[in-house]
Amino acid sequence: MESLVLRLSETEGRLHQLRKQYDELSVRYEQSQSINLSTRQEAEQAKSEAVEMRRQLSELQPPNAQISQQTHQGDTIQKWTSRVEKSEQELADLRRNHDRMLSLCANYEEQIVQSRDLSEKKQVQIQSLLTTVTQLTGDLSTRERELNECAQRAVGAERKCEQLSVELAEAVERLDRLRDALKLAENTQANTSKRVVQLTGQYQDTIKRHENEIEKIGVQMSTYKKQTEDLTARLEMSQKQRSNFSQQVRVEKSIYVRTFHWKSAYFSIRSGGKHS
Numbered sequence: 342m343e344s345l346v347l348r349l350s351e352t353e354g355r356l357h358q359l360r361k362q363y364d365e366l367s368v369r370y371e372q373s374q375s376i377n378l379s380t381r382q383e384a385e386q387a388k389s390e391a392v393e394m395r396r397q398l399s400e401l402q403p404p405n406a407q408i409s410q411q412t413h414q415g416d417t418i419q420k421w422t423s424r425v426e427k428s429e430q431e432l433a434d435l436r437r438n439h440d441r442m443l444s445l446c447a448n449y450e451e452q453i454v455q456s457r458d459l460s461e462k463k464q465v466q467i468q469s470l471l472t473t474v475t476q477l478t479g480d481l482s483t484r485e486r487e488l489n490e491c492a493q494r495a496v497g498a499e500r501k502c503e504q505l506s507v508e509l510a511e512a513v514e515r516l517d518r519l520r521d522a523l524k525l526a527e528n529t530q531a532n533t534s535k536r537v538v539q540l541t542g543q544y545q546d547t548i549k550r551h552e553n554e555i556e557k558i559g560v561q562m563s564t565y566k567k568q569t570e571d572l573t574a575r576l577e578m579s580q581k582q583r584s585n586f587s588q589q590v591r592v593e594k595s596i597y598v599r600t601f602h603w604k605s606a607y608f609s610i611r612s613g614g615k616h617s
Contacts, residue, residue, distance in 0.1 A: 516572055520593070523565055527600065530558055534607070555608070562601070569597065 533555060573594060 512572060516569075516593070519565060519569055519572065523562075523569075523597065526558060526562055526565065530555065530604065533558070559604075559608070562604075566597070566601065569594070
């Protein structure tokens with residue numbers, strides 16, 4: 342765009358110079374026409390005077406003097422004729438220069454018109470590009486805002502994940518404690534069952550006491566079961582994020598349920614044997 346403006350300025354400067362030269366040539370052409378006209382008038386006047394003087398001399402002077410005067414007048418007429426021809430030649434040259442300058446002016450005016458049209462087209466293209474850049478800038482600002490919002494949401498999600506990880510670690514710790522307690526209860530129940538089997542025939546009162554203890558242990562196991570179910574419910578809430586851990590909880594729960602059914606069956610058998 343700047344190069345087009347520079348070319349347009351240079352073309353306008355050249356056109357101004359050509360117009361100035363054209364004006365100077367026009368003035369010179371008019372002056373030459375005026376000088377040529379004056380020269381022609383003077384030549385005509387000199388011819389008239391020469392004719393008149395020749396006539397007068399032919400009447401007044403002897404033949405030799407008349408011939409000398411005619412020769413002098415002929416030289417004067419030849420000089421004026423030469424001046425007229427030279428003036429006409431200069432006038433023809435000025436006319437050719439004038440026509441050439443007119444042609445150059447027309448060409449430069451056409452170039453200026455073309456340059457202006459091209460400049461207007463370039464300005465339209467630049468305006469279109471500026472509009473596109475403005476739209477792209479707005480889109481970029483929108484994308485940057487969306488990116489910042491996504492980054493903020495990602496930070497929030499990371500914090501939530503960290504919080505869930507802490508809760509999961511606490512739940513795992515509690516589950517380990519419950520497993521230890523359940524294992525201890527199972528060991529206690531196994532030892533108690535062995536003692537019940539050994540002392541069944543001899544100590545009914547001791548068996549009864551041990552059965553009461555077993556019932557207490559059953560109550561404790563129920564409590565442990567409820568706690569385990571509560572913990573399992575909390576773990577299921579985190580199942581979508583910790584699938585492997587959930588799978589492990591389900592396995593442990595299955596083991597616990599089988600153990601509980603085994604113990605229930607055992608107590609049922611013991612209760613049936615006692616009544617019988």
